[in-house]
Amino acid sequence: MTTPVVPVTAGTPVDDVPADGAVLGKISYRIPITYAVLAVFALLGLVGTLIRREGVWSQTTEFQSRYGDQWFTIPNFSVPSLLTVIVLTVLVISAAGYAYLVTAARRTVPVWLHIVVGLAFVLAFLTWAGAGKTSVIPVTSLLAGALALSVPLIFGAMSGIVCERSGVINIAIEGQLLFGAFAAAVVASLATQPYLGLVAAPIAGAMVGGLLAWFAVKYQVNQIIIGVVLNTLVLGLTSFFFSTLLADNRETWNARQPLGVIEIPLLSQIPIIGPVLFRQSILVYLMYAAVIILQIMLFRSRWGLRTRAVGEHPKAADTVGIQVNKRRVWNTILGGAIAGLGGAFFTVGSGLAFGREMSAGNGFIALAAMILGKWNPTGALIAALLFGFSKNLGNVLGTIGSPMPSQLLAMLPYVITIFAVAGLVGRVRAPASNGVPYTK
Structure with missing residues (x-):
């Protein structure tokens, strides 16, 4: 059978018309442009400012990798600041050119190129920030x-994925995190056992998720409005109890009950990545398990297939016997429990007492991470780690005395998140029936 010839209309680029006459889609140069912007910033902002310093050719940047006990110690090492930044900037420029050629040839930019550009730019930025400083880059x-x-962000993003893949918008992640933190602190204090607080946190989050499901599914209240209302409700309740009950007797109701650190034998001794990944509390290991299990269940199980069907086309799911609203209710409660578990990080997970508004907007950042990750657990994990890294980067740069103003350091995680969403992701598509009530 011959391929039908599609006529070329006015305004169709000649390069977009192959030999068989089929018109191809428009090429998007979003990724090469993003790389080019990073290259320009590195060239003008990093190399340009360094090269104007007096004695810059003799300045070095020192890095430190030691962090606790390890199999072997990697000594601190120094690199020539200006030369290192120039080499890394040239690498970013070359990557931008390669990305342009790949995109122009209608091929997908490989993932490894994203990793190379990200590492090169971050290392260039750290080298620039530590140039000539007596402090080391840890x-x-x-x-x-x-x-x-990143831990509460990852739990919050996983919660959003479970709910929104089912068709329920979960704006109440902020309240679920906060209520989970509150319940974990109170129960752990009363029982003087942090692990009981860890059990109470997902129950508290599930309660908020149950209210969301009740109003959104049964009464078909606007899901964004009810989410905002629940956030306000939880904030008011926790603030009231914090100012009265918890403040009157802190030792009984709001004492610090930290989770202990669990070291994985052998793995925790690996330099750099060992202390980072395998010397953590049980809450972090639960986060690893939550991401892996959700990734498998969502795309490799009957539950995941039915959940995605409910979020994409509930009417079709109903015709094959799937109980749409029942599944939405239970998945919303499950999502609330996951977010509540993430809220425990603010109290027992960090060894802190409960504080008013201590979730500090992390629920909304978790929503951004979910969208940046395109409603995929692995993508949301990477997005949450990006935000956590950029936030801690601002903290570290402030400690070593970075030349950047403190206001810019505070803005850094939000600027990076916006830049990543606009430059690397662009337009994304939510589940088709997300936020749309279903009536049988």
């Missing part, structure tokens, strides 16, 4: 802090 500490700051 590489392992930077990564460990980034993972810690």
